[in-house]
Amino acid sequence: MTGANGGWTEEFLEISDGASGLQALVSRAVGLDAAALARLQQRGEFVEVFVTTPFDVVASRRVRGTASRDGAVVSARRLLDELVVYNSAEPSSRHLALGSPRDPSWPGALPPAQGFKEIDRVPVDVVRTLADKGQSLARQFSGPLGPPRSLLDQTVLEVSSAAADGRGASTATGTSGTSGAAGTSAAGGADAGTGTGANDAASDGAASDAAVEKVEIPMRMIFTCTSLGLIPGFAAATEIPRHLRVAKLGRWVRVDAPFGTVYRSTRLSLF
Secondary structure: OEOOOOOEOOEEEEEEEOHHHHHHHHHHHHHHOOOOEEEEEEEOOEEEEEEOOOOOOEEEEEEEEEEOOOOOEEEHHHHHHHHHHHOOOOOOOOEEEEEOOOHHHOOOOOOOOOOOEEEEEEEHHHHHHHHHHHHHHHHHHOEOOEOOHHHHHOEEEEEEOOOOOOOOEEEEOOOOOOOOOOOOOOOOOOOOOOOOOOOOHHHOOOOOOOOOOEEEEEHHHHHHHHHOOOOOOOOOOOOOOOEEEEEEEOOEEEEEEOOEEEEEEOOOOOO
């Protein structure tokens, strides 16, 4: 939305479907960081909503709707307040007023929208076990600023792409101070779907590569998935997938969970 002088006066988001799932994500993001930001990316009839996290990992969830403009950055707290009203018993409007833009505060570019290659799938039980071990260590060694960077940066899961036999593999490497989980095969099987709001790595259309490709997953990505509630609990409906997809494109690693997606750049800085 532009003012008389051509400047942006207020951002907005209009949602026709997916608001409850987005509220769950944004609520947890704000719970982790009261100053979290949200960025809106228009993708056809959908809007991908990205949120920042204190783990130097960005997370996203998709809704059907229209953003005020592609790339708009807003306060996640303001977005959450509007979503609470929208998801109330009698919302007054589908229009979420998100306040002034905060584009300069966003930490960098967004990950590519297309081109990711799926490397492998990992059972949610493996991720949950790794997160539990990481949380135990975090309680022992965390300081005023939270878990130590050495723990967040530690590779706890390695996945590899399909080899000649057409099967990928993943191995939980464990965390320092704990015994690693047994190497766990997560070879791809029938696609059970990605759940509402999660991206589909297999639909990107990236060309297959005969060479085996390996991806390392650090604890910070595991913490993000669990802290934001992106993986289903034991009581989740049976139709909810019980696996996470790991995909890669250049310096970017993507993990598609049933209730959202997390991205991380493999360079030293987040973006």
